[in-house]
Each structure stands twice: as C-alpha cells, then as structure tokens.
Amino acid sequence: MPLGGPVASSSTPPGAALPVQVASPWKLPTVLQPHRHLLISYLLTALLTGPAFPLFALVRYFKFHTLRYALDEEGITMRWGILFRREVSLTYARIQDIHLSSNVVERWLGLACIQIQTASGNAQAEISIEGLQDFEAMRDLLYSKMRGTRERPAPAGRSAALASGEPEALTAALREVAAEVRALREELSTAPARENTDG
Incomplete structure (x- = not known):
C-alpha cells in the first residue's frame, strides 16, 4: 500500500475526487x-x-x-x-x-x-x-x-427540483411564469377597451 495521501476505497470510481474532511482532534460526541x-x-x-x-x-x-x-x-x-x-x-x-x-x-x-x-x-x-x-x-x-x-437539501416539491438545478423542472417553471405573464398582458390590454364600451 502506498504511503502518504488518502487511499481510495474499492467503491470509489477511478479518477473521482475524495470528499474533503475537516481535520479535527475530537471525535463527536x-x-x-x-x-x-x-x-x-x-x-x-x-x-x-x-x-x-x-x-x-x-x-x-x-x-x-x-x-x-x-x-x-x-x-x-x-x-x-x-x-x-x-x-x-x-x-x-x-x-x-x-x-x-x-x-x-x-x-x-x-x-x-x-x-x-x-x-x-x-x-x-x-x-x-x-x-x-x-x-x-x-x-x-x-x-x-x-x-x-x-446546506441540507430543501423540502421536496417544485422548489426542491428548482434548487437541484434539473433542466426539465426549470424549463417547466419558466413556461408557467411565461403563461402567467401572457395572461396578465391580455387582461390588461382588454381592460381599457372594456372601460371605453362601458362609458
């Protein structure tokens, strides 16, 4: 076995970085x-x-x-x-x-x-x-x-999917926002026309 440096376990794929551990003189608790x-x-x-x-x-x-x-x-x-x-x-x-x-x-x-x-x-x-x-x-x-x-994971749901950075969830959320903005624009553009017909 080589001396010095961390030793990769058999479950660690070759070339993968080993997790960094904080050197502590104490073992908890x-x-x-x-x-x-x-x-x-x-x-x-x-x-x-x-x-x-x-x-x-x-x-x-x-x-x-x-x-x-x-x-x-x-x-x-x-x-x-x-x-x-x-x-x-x-x-x-x-x-x-x-x-x-x-x-x-x-x-x-x-x-x-x-x-x-x-x-x-x-x-x-x-x-x-x-x-x-x-x-x-x-x-x-x-x-x-x-x-x-x-740094613990966020609760499950749409916010967790967004936090994890999944492209499908992010795309779906952006489409929802775009649809809501379109609906608001249409509603605002038809509101002055309604006021003119009522007046």
Missing part, C-alpha cells in the same frame, strides 16, 4: 474541559481587582473546575457552576458568526476565546469557549458544522 492555563489566566485577571482578589479568585477557581463543553452532532452545550449550575445549549443551525479573541495574557498562555453569536439580537456572544489550546481546530469544526446545517 465528546466532552471537553479547559486547559490548566485558563486557571492561571483567571487568577492573573483576578489580581486586577485589588482587595476583592480572594473573592474573585474563588469564583473563578470554581468556574474553572466545573466548566465543561459537550459537543455532539446536533450542537454544543456549555456547563459550569457549583451552587448555581448554569447550562447553555446551542444548535449548529442557530450559529450566525464565530469570533476568535485573545488578550495579552491569553496569547502568552497559548489560549484564545471562541465567541459564538446567534441571530438573537444580543450584542454579546451566546457562548464563549475558553481554555482550549486547539482553538483554531474548534473554530474550523464549528464553521464546518454551521455550514453543513445550512
């Missing part, structure tokens, strides 16, 4: 937890609060230890909290935009924040994924899933 560098980032930002450092450090410590991201074929769920458990679920179809952001500390630690926005009208991100070192792979996975849900 999976549950991810943040890297320990996120805790360092949390503690360094909590230092900026001055006298309130112990309180903010404790809150961030518990968030870090309870933060989980669950990914499956339908969407992503984010969970965290001890006393007040929070859970945010989002399907891939609802995702409108994905942003990567990182401050100086996060860049130094090799982290970034993936902000997922929806069409809810909220200016803030619906979910912010923090603490992953494979943040670019995660962004690419989310993009591929988001595009995959939008």
Whole structure:
C-alpha cells in the first residue's frame, strides 16, 4: 500500500475526487474541559481587582473546575457552576458568526476565546469557549458544522427540483411564469377597451 495521501476505497470510481474532511482532534460526541492555563489566566485577571482578589479568585477557581463543553452532532452545550449550575445549549443551525479573541495574557498562555453569536439580537456572544489550546481546530469544526446545517437539501416539491438545478423542472417553471405573464398582458390590454364600451 502506498504511503502518504488518502487511499481510495474499492467503491470509489477511478479518477473521482475524495470528499474533503475537516481535520479535527475530537471525535463527536465528546466532552471537553479547559486547559490548566485558563486557571492561571483567571487568577492573573483576578489580581486586577485589588482587595476583592480572594473573592474573585474563588469564583473563578470554581468556574474553572466545573466548566465543561459537550459537543455532539446536533450542537454544543456549555456547563459550569457549583451552587448555581448554569447550562447553555446551542444548535449548529442557530450559529450566525464565530469570533476568535485573545488578550495579552491569553496569547502568552497559548489560549484564545471562541465567541459564538446567534441571530438573537444580543450584542454579546451566546457562548464563549475558553481554555482550549486547539482553538483554531474548534473554530474550523464549528464553521464546518454551521455550514453543513445550512446546506441540507430543501423540502421536496417544485422548489426542491428548482434548487437541484434539473433542466426539465426549470424549463417547466419558466413556461408557467411565461403563461402567467401572457395572461396578465391580455387582461390588461382588454381592460381599457372594456372601460371605453362601458362609458
């Protein structure tokens, strides 16, 4: 067997292009937890609060230890909290935009924040994924899933036939439109003649 490159299966015709797969370090469904560098980032930002450092450090410590991201074929769920458990679920179809952001500390630690926005009208991100070192792979996975849900086939019927680009369906639809336009022209041209005979 030759080394390197994709190997065509026996069902793949010769010369056919193989489907492109997004390289992902995760197999879905999976549950991810943040890297320990996120805790360092949390503690360094909590230092900026001055006298309130112990309180903010404790809150961030518990968030870090309870933060989980669950990914499956339908969407992503984010969970965290001890006393007040929070859970945010989002399907891939609802995702409108994905942003990567990182401050100086996060860049130094090799982290970034993936902000997922929806069409809810909220200016803030619906979910912010923090603490992953494979943040670019995660962004690419989310993009591929988001595009995959939008490229699903349309419902059956005339619109599906038009979307598929079948020439017979397209020709039939154009003939229907042309017939309707002709009928409207005839009706409009006879309308002034009727008004003259009535008046």
